[in-house]
Amino acid sequence: MSVGRARLGEVCRACRSSSVDSVLHLGQVPASDAFPLVTDDPANDRTYPLELRICRDCNLIQLGPGEAQPPETPGPVESQTMLRHAAESVDRLVASEALKPGATLIELHSAHGGSWGPDFRRHGLRPIPQGGTADVVVDVHFLMHEPDLDRILAAHSARLAPDGLLVCEFFHALPMVTGNLIDTVRHGHFSYLTLISAVGNLRRHGLVITWVRETSLYGGSLQLTARAAASSPTVDRSVADLLAREHVAGLDDPNALIRFGTEGRALARRLEADLRSRRDRGHRVAAYGAPSKAAVLLALADVDEPLLRYTVDLSPAKIGHRIPGAGVPIRAVTDLLEDQPDDVVILTWDIADEVSDQLARMSTVGGWNPNLIAPLPQLRERRLFDGSWRPLGR
Numbered sequence: 327m328s329v330g331r332a333r334l335g336e337v338c339r340a341c342r343s344s345s346v347d348s349v350l351h352l353g354q355v356p357a358s359d360a361f362p363l364v365t366d367d368p369a370n371d372r373t374y375p376l377e378l379r380i381c382r383d384c385n386l387i388q389l390g391p392g393e394a395q396p397p398e399t400p401g402p403v404e405s406q407t408m409l410r411h412a413a414e415s416v417d418r419l420v421a422s423e424a425l426k427p428g429a430t431l432i433e434l435h436s437a438h439g440g441s442w443g444p445d446f447r448r449h450g451l452r453p454i455p456q457g458g459t460a461d462v463v464v465d466v467h468f469l470m471h472e473p474d475l476d477r478i479l480a481a482h483s484a485r486l487a488p489d490g491l492l493v494c495e496f497f498h499a500l501p502m503v504t505g506n507l508i509d510t511v512r513h514g515h516f517s518y519l520t521l522i523s524a525v526g527n528l529r530r531h532g533l534v535i536t537w538v539r540e541t542s543l544y545g546g547s548l549q550l551t552a553r554a555a556a557s558s559p560t561v562d563r564s565v566a567d568l569l570a571r572e573h574v575a576g577l578d579d580p581n582a583l584i585r586f587g588t589e590g591r592a593l594a595r596r597l598e599a600d601l602r603s604r605r606d607r608g609h610r611v612a613a614y615g616a617p618s619k620a621a622v623l624l625a626l627a628d629v630d631e632p633l634l635r636y637t638v639d640l641s642p643a644k645i646g647h648r649i650p651g652a653g654v655p656i657r658a659v660t661d662l663l664e665d666q667p668d669d670v671v672i673l674t675w676d677i678a679d680e681v682s683d684q685l686a687r688m689s690t691v692g693g694w695n696p697n698l699i700a701p702l703p704q705l706r707e708r709r710l711f712d713g714s715w716r717p718l719g720r
Contacts, residue, residue, distance in 0.1 A: 356651030501546025508590025615674030
């Protein structure tokens, strides 16, 4: 079925079914991929409806229809966690799939997912243009950034050589839903894949998933490999095991998404209450990180610049900008070290331990031992130089 882009989300972004149910409305939320300048009037920050739907036919969790979002201008800095993850993932795939030097490679990746290309080249694979066919096609967090998932899956299938290998990594809806990772849902992330939905949608394009692996990246991602069904590939036990766990978690049931929305909003409210309590006690509170997901979390928590004075980020391109909607200015990490606030909210909560280690290494002024606060997957706190993470009261 051919559809115009404006209708995607009303019909399924993958299988084109019209049996798409709305299950979660998060209200009007700023565009996460736009970081306005500090000097821009916050009153001009546009908001868009943020809504999750699920297809009753292929079980794809997806955004409802809405206006296209502007591209992100300030680029992120790849964390050491992400770089290490890429190297380890490629090493594992090269060994398990017996990939040989000289094999051709096509890679698609998002700005947020990082590139695995350098590590594949380290093993002797040879990149070629996207217009050809390759022995290995790699998609690193690219799928969910495309409004038309069906078109991308068809293109991936066409890019594969007859005995080729498709490798995908994407946010996994299982930890997102069961861990209440509410800020994963944002404009520009059009699809939230489960293995349940991936199996059927890849099968429609002649591909069989052969292996899956769960990772902790971004709070929970899924790696999978797939090959042409015509080659009758061997399917690893990991596929059936994860499918069973997803069914137990209710990821083919709209009620699981409704519960996810309820718990996610409650977490956001607890963050807001905690920050107000700190402010009322005279604490100076700042933040670390300016990820695109921060706009969603701060909007749902109703946290703005008076409550959160500023955030810092390693990306030079983000300095002098602000988080949309909340109006929280983005400053250099050195500002945080000089200011020495009492509390630091880690908005890049998925690498909270890496951030803690980095701040400890960079802090050269004695006596600063702030409280670090990570908002998800549960609100928790630790001291920078002593103590371990502990949950904050509900």
